[in-house]
Structure formats: C-alpha cells, structure tokens
Amino acid sequence: MAFGSASKIFRNFLKDCHDRTTSALDLDTDVPKIALYGNSGTPDQNATAVLSAYNGAASAWVTANEITDTNWAAGGRALTGITTHFADTAGILWYDASDTAGAGNVTVANVYGVLCYDDTITTPQADIGMSYHAFTTQPAGVTAGTFTVVWDVNGIFRYTL
Amino acid sequence: MTTPAGAGDALPVDAATVEAAPEPLYVRVAYADAEVAAAEERLARMQAKLDKAERTARDGVATAKAGLKQAEGDLKAARDHAAALEREAG
Numbered sequence: 497m498a499f500g501s502a503s504k505i506f507r508n509f510l511k512d513c514h515d516r517t518t519s520a521l522d523l524d525t526d527v528p529k530i531a532l533y534g535n536s537g538t539p540d541q542n543a544t545a546v547l548s549a550y551n552g553a554a555s556a557w558v559t560a561n562e563i564t565d566t567n568w569a570a571g572g573r574a575l576t577g578i579t580t581h582f583a584d585t586a587g588i589l590w591y592d593a594s595d596t597a598g599a600g601n602v603t604v605a606n607v608y609g610v611l612c613y614d615d616t617i618t619t620p621q622a623d624i625g626m627s628y629h630a631f632t633t634q635p636a637g638v639t640a641g642t643f644t645v646v647w648d649v650n651g652i653f654r655y656t657l
Numbered sequence: 658m659t660t661p662a663g664a665g666d667a668l669p670v671d672a673a674t675v676e677a678a679p680e681p682l683y684v685r686v687a688y689a690d691a692e693v694a695a696a697e698e699r700l701a702r703m704q705a706k707l708d709k710a711e712r713t714a715r716d717g718v719a720t721a722k723a724g725l726k727q728a729e730g731d732l733k734a735a736r737d738h739a740a741a742l743e744r745e746a747g
Contacts, residue, residue, distance in 0.1 A: 501669075503666065503667040504667050505665065505666055505667045522706060524709070525703070525709060526706065574695060574699060576694070576695045577698075589665075595673070597691075599691075600680065600685065600688045601678055601680050610670060616703075627667035629667055630670075631669070631670055631671065632670070633671070633672070637674070639676055639677060640676075640677045640678070641674055641676045641677050641678040642673070642678045643672060643674050644672070645670050645671075646670060646671040646672070647670055650668055652668065653665065653666060654668060655663065655664070655665030656664045656665065657663045657665075
C-alpha cells in the first residue's frame with residue numbers, strides 16, 4: 497500500500513460531469529477541499545464513487561489514512577480563488593485555484609499527497625473525489641511552520657483537446 | 658474520419674514549507690483575515706449555487722413541458738398518418 501507518484505483525475509468524476517449522476521455537481525459554484533494523506537492508502541483513478549470519496553468506506557481516503565493538524569483539520573482546507581480557465585488558451589481547458597495553506601502554523605509529517613474532493617456534494621455520494629495529487633518530493637512535512645500546497649503552474653487538472 | 662487526440666489529467670503538486678515559522682500577532686492577524694476572506698468566498702459561491710439551482714429547476718421544468726408537448730404532437734401526427742394509411746388500404 498502506497499500513495500505512489502501519480503496524480504490523476506478520478507474517472508468517476510468525469511463520468512459525473514458528463515451524465516450528472518451527481519446532479520448537483522457544479523464546479524462553477526462548489527467548494528472543493530484538500531485533505532492530506534500519508535503512505536497508507538493506494539489511490540485508484542478507476543475507483544467507484546464511494547471509493548473515491550473523502551472518508552468513503554474501505555477507500556484509500558478513510559480518515560485513518562489522513563494527516564491532520566489543528567490548522568489543517570480533518571476534512572482538509574477549502575480551495576479559494578477557483579477558476580475554470582476556458583478563454584485563455586485555445587484547445588486547452590484547465591481548473592485552477594490559489595495555493596492552499598494552513599490556517600496557521602502546522603506540524604505534520606510523512607505527507608505523500610492530497611485528495612481534492614467536492615465538499616459541497618452530499619448526495620448520492622457525499623464528498624465525491626475529483627482528483628488526487630502526489631507531491632513531487634515525498635514525504636513532505638513541517639514542524640510548527642507554514643505548509644502550503646503549491647498547485648502546478650498548469651493548474652489542478654488540465655485538458656488538452 | 659480522423660481520430661481526435663488529446664490528453665487531460667491531474668497535475669502533481671509541491672509542498673512549500675517553512676520550519677518553525679514565527680507566528681507573532683501580526684502573522685496571526687493575517688491568517689485570521691485570510692480565513693475571513695475564504696469564508697466570504699465560500700458564502701458567495703453557495704449563494705451562486707442556490708441561484709443557479711433555482712434557475713436550473715425553472716429552465717428544466719419549462720424545457721420538459723415543451724418537450725412533452727412536442728412529443729404529444731408528434732405522437733398524434735404519427736397516429737393520424739397511420740390511421741389515414743389504414744383507411745386508404747381498406
């Protein structure tokens with residue numbers, strides 16, 4: 497069991513975007529969260545809705561695998577500055593947000609990556625996973641300091657069409 | 658026929674850390690202000706979601722009613738056509 501080095505969009509999430517199984521899904525208004533994870537779970541881009549969800553039963557994203565701090569509480573930190581870039585570059589669509597920081601100084605260790613999930617969605621599957629992201633340098637950690645998830649310059653996820 | 662080529666996926670992230678960063682009062686104020694700004698952004702997005710949900714519901718009902726009316730008209734026309742042919746066939 498290991499987080500691995502891959503970063504992936506959940507296929508189930510893209511299916512939801514297409515067929516609206518999760519009819520309330522709307523990235524234009526929803527507020528996703530970013531939760532920190534260690535090396536215990538094994539992410540799977542082909543996971544079902546429940547197995548991609550934050551704290552989904554028997555998933556890689558159960559709270560037992562989550563890494564938390566007073567200033568990075570269980571459930572994670574909300575994304576801010578969310579933008580779907582459409583008009584910027586022909587042939588490319590990407591979803592981006594401001595870098596995600598703790599609510600104050602943080603002490604965490606052995607963080608291997610993050611889960612990005614839709615915290616707004618409650619049904620038919622609460623907190624469905626959108627994507628997971630491995631840190632380029634694993635593991636990450638800090639003691640009584642600042643901890644910031646720095647999104648790639650090309651966004652959280654990106655489609656070249 | 659051409660096969661479209663494309664790619665899309667999530668991107669890796671970096672963790673930026675500063676060990677034992679000083680947290681004097683002005684830093685804590687900055688953190689608190691950032692929390693307020695983030696909460697205000699979440700509130701605005703949820704209000705936008707509610708507005709959109711209400712608009713979507715109205716549009717959905719109107720679209721479904723129009724589609725139903727069209728389908729009823731199509732069914733009547735098909736039945737009339739079939740009946741006319743049956744009469745013609747004797």
